[in-house]
Amino acid sequence: MENHAKLAAHDMNLFFGEKQILKNINIDFPEKEVTSLIGPSGCGKSTLLRSFNRMHDLTPEAKIQGKLTIDDQDIYHPSQPLTQLRKRIGMVFQKPNPLPKSIFDNLAYALKIHKYPKSEMEDLVENALKESYLWDEVKDDLKKPATKLSGGQQQRLCIARTVILRPEVILMDEPCSALDPISTHKIEDLILKLRSDYTIVIVTHNMQQAQRISDKVAFMYLGELIEYDTTDVIFNNAKKELTRNYISGHFG
Amino acid sequence: MKKIRHILNWTATVGSAVVVCLFLGIILIDIFSQGWSSVTWHFVVDFPRNGMTEGGIIPAVIGTVLLTLITTVFAVPFGIACAVYLNEYAPSNWVTGLIRASIRNLAGIPSIIYGLFGLALFVQTLNLGTSVLSAGLTLGLLSLPYIITTTEEALKTIPNSMREATLALGCTQFETIRDVVVPKALPGILTGVILTLSRAAGETAPILFTGAAFYINGLTMSVNQEFMALPYHLYMLSTQHTSIEQVRPLAYGTAVVLISLVFILNLVAFYVRYKNREKA
Structure with missing residues (x-):
C-alpha cells in the first residue's frame, strides 16, 4: 500500500523569462517517505523543489503554469497564506545558512516569528536539537554564535530550525554537498530518522546517498521528469535507457 | 623593455x-x-568677544553640533528606508531606473544649489525662516543621496541565502529585512552614515542662506533660531572680517577644531568597521 500523495505537481511548466526550465512535470511525493530528485546539473531539480515552498515568488521573471498541491490544496492559490505554507513546508539549503545569532536564538527566532509562547521555547529548542543529533555537542554553549559551529553542525542546526516548527514536509536542496563525509553520514542518519515523521524530498548529486536514504527516486533531465519509481527499480531495473546511463555514470 | x-x-x-x-x-x-x-579649552568653551577679535567659538561649536543632529534625524531614517526599498522591494523596471538616476544626479548637484533650494523651500515656502532647522533640513537633502547609495551597497553585501533562510521559515519579507538583513548590514550602513555626516558638518554653501549667522549673541537654544557654524565662522574670519590679520590665529584655531571634529567622526566610522571585521 502506497501512502497518500502529500505533495504533487500536475502538468507543471516553469519559465524564467523566455526560457522554459521545467516541462510538463507530473509527480507526487508520498507522505512520510523520502524521495530523491536526481539528474545532471541544470536539469531543474532544485527549481522544482523550490517551487513547492514558493521560493520563486521573489523572482519576478519566474512564471509557473499548472498546479502544485499539498494535501490537494493549491499551493499557489491566492488565498493560500504564504507564511503558514512555508511553516508547513520547511526547507534546508545547500549551504548551511544559520542566522547571525546565537545557537539558541537561531531556533528561538523561528518560534518567535510564529508566536509560540516564551515559556515553551527552552523545551522546544532542546527537543529540536536532540532530534537533529546536535544537543550533546552544543548543550553547554547555546549562547555561542551559530556561525562558529563547523559546517556539518551548522547544517544540523538548520535542520533543527526547520523541524522545530513541526512542518509536514521538509525540502532539502543538496544538504550535504558542502560537507565532509563524516558530517554527511550524520545528516543521512538524521534523514532516515526524520522519515517516520515527515515527508522528505531531497535533491542530491550523490548516487550512493540516493540509494541509501530514499524510498523513491525521480530522475530528471533537461527540465523533464524522465523516470520515477522505487529506489530499487531505478537503480537496478530502470526502464529508460537514459536513466540507466546516468546511474551508471555514462554522463552527467 | x-x-x-x-x-x-x-x-x-x-x-x-x-x-x-x-x-x-x-x-x-x-x-x-x-x-x-x-586652541585651548578656553577657546572652545568661550564666547567671541570684542567684535570676534578675542575669546572663543562656543556658539559655532554648539551650532554645528545642533545642525548635524538635525541633519541626522532627518536624513538617516529617510535615507535608510529609501535604500531598503530600492534594494529589497523595488522591481527592476524603468521607474526604479528613474529613481536611481535621480539619486545619482542629486549627488552631483553643487552644494550652493542646495543652499538656494533650501532658501526657497524651507525658509520661504514652508515659512521656517532662516534657522538651524531650515539649514539642517537643507544639509539633510544634500546628505540623502550619499546615505542611500552607501546603505544600498551595504545591503547588497548580504547574501541571498541569508534572506532565504528566514523566508523559508515563514517570515514575511518585512520581518526578514528587520531581523536579518538590516542588522547584518548595520556596520556598513553606519560607516556610510558617519562619513556622510562628517562631510555635511563641514559644508558652508548650503547653510549660507538658510540660517547660518555672522554673529549671534548667546547660544542657539531652539531650532527656529539662527546659528553660528564652524565652517561659516572660519570663512567669515578669513575673508569677511574687518581686521583679517588680527583674527588669523582665531581662524586657524577654528579650522583645527573643525578638522578635529570631522576626524573624530571618521575615527568612529573606522572603529565600527574594525569591530565588524573582528566579529566576522
Missing part, C-alpha cells in the same frame, strides 16, 4: 599615492602648526 615598463607603472602608481598623502600632510601640518597655539 618589459622591466622598464613595470618600473614606470610602479613609480606612477606609488607616486600618485604619495602625492595625495603629501597634500593631506601639508594641509594638516600648516593648519595645526598655525592653529594649535590658539
Whole structure:
C-alpha cells in the first residue's frame, strides 16, 4: 500500500523569462517517505523543489503554469497564506545558512516569528536539537554564535530550525554537498530518522546517498521528469535507457 | 623593455599615492602648526568677544553640533528606508531606473544649489525662516543621496541565502529585512552614515542662506533660531572680517577644531568597521 500523495505537481511548466526550465512535470511525493530528485546539473531539480515552498515568488521573471498541491490544496492559490505554507513546508539549503545569532536564538527566532509562547521555547529548542543529533555537542554553549559551529553542525542546526516548527514536509536542496563525509553520514542518519515523521524530498548529486536514504527516486533531465519509481527499480531495473546511463555514470 | 615598463607603472602608481598623502600632510601640518597655539579649552568653551577679535567659538561649536543632529534625524531614517526599498522591494523596471538616476544626479548637484533650494523651500515656502532647522533640513537633502547609495551597497553585501533562510521559515519579507538583513548590514550602513555626516558638518554653501549667522549673541537654544557654524565662522574670519590679520590665529584655531571634529567622526566610522571585521 502506497501512502497518500502529500505533495504533487500536475502538468507543471516553469519559465524564467523566455526560457522554459521545467516541462510538463507530473509527480507526487508520498507522505512520510523520502524521495530523491536526481539528474545532471541544470536539469531543474532544485527549481522544482523550490517551487513547492514558493521560493520563486521573489523572482519576478519566474512564471509557473499548472498546479502544485499539498494535501490537494493549491499551493499557489491566492488565498493560500504564504507564511503558514512555508511553516508547513520547511526547507534546508545547500549551504548551511544559520542566522547571525546565537545557537539558541537561531531556533528561538523561528518560534518567535510564529508566536509560540516564551515559556515553551527552552523545551522546544532542546527537543529540536536532540532530534537533529546536535544537543550533546552544543548543550553547554547555546549562547555561542551559530556561525562558529563547523559546517556539518551548522547544517544540523538548520535542520533543527526547520523541524522545530513541526512542518509536514521538509525540502532539502543538496544538504550535504558542502560537507565532509563524516558530517554527511550524520545528516543521512538524521534523514532516515526524520522519515517516520515527515515527508522528505531531497535533491542530491550523490548516487550512493540516493540509494541509501530514499524510498523513491525521480530522475530528471533537461527540465523533464524522465523516470520515477522505487529506489530499487531505478537503480537496478530502470526502464529508460537514459536513466540507466546516468546511474551508471555514462554522463552527467 | 618589459622591466622598464613595470618600473614606470610602479613609480606612477606609488607616486600618485604619495602625492595625495603629501597634500593631506601639508594641509594638516600648516593648519595645526598655525592653529594649535590658539586652541585651548578656553577657546572652545568661550564666547567671541570684542567684535570676534578675542575669546572663543562656543556658539559655532554648539551650532554645528545642533545642525548635524538635525541633519541626522532627518536624513538617516529617510535615507535608510529609501535604500531598503530600492534594494529589497523595488522591481527592476524603468521607474526604479528613474529613481536611481535621480539619486545619482542629486549627488552631483553643487552644494550652493542646495543652499538656494533650501532658501526657497524651507525658509520661504514652508515659512521656517532662516534657522538651524531650515539649514539642517537643507544639509539633510544634500546628505540623502550619499546615505542611500552607501546603505544600498551595504545591503547588497548580504547574501541571498541569508534572506532565504528566514523566508523559508515563514517570515514575511518585512520581518526578514528587520531581523536579518538590516542588522547584518548595520556596520556598513553606519560607516556610510558617519562619513556622510562628517562631510555635511563641514559644508558652508548650503547653510549660507538658510540660517547660518555672522554673529549671534548667546547660544542657539531652539531650532527656529539662527546659528553660528564652524565652517561659516572660519570663512567669515578669513575673508569677511574687518581686521583679517588680527583674527588669523582665531581662524586657524577654528579650522583645527573643525578638522578635529570631522576626524573624530571618521575615527568612529573606522572603529565600527574594525569591530565588524573582528566579529566576522
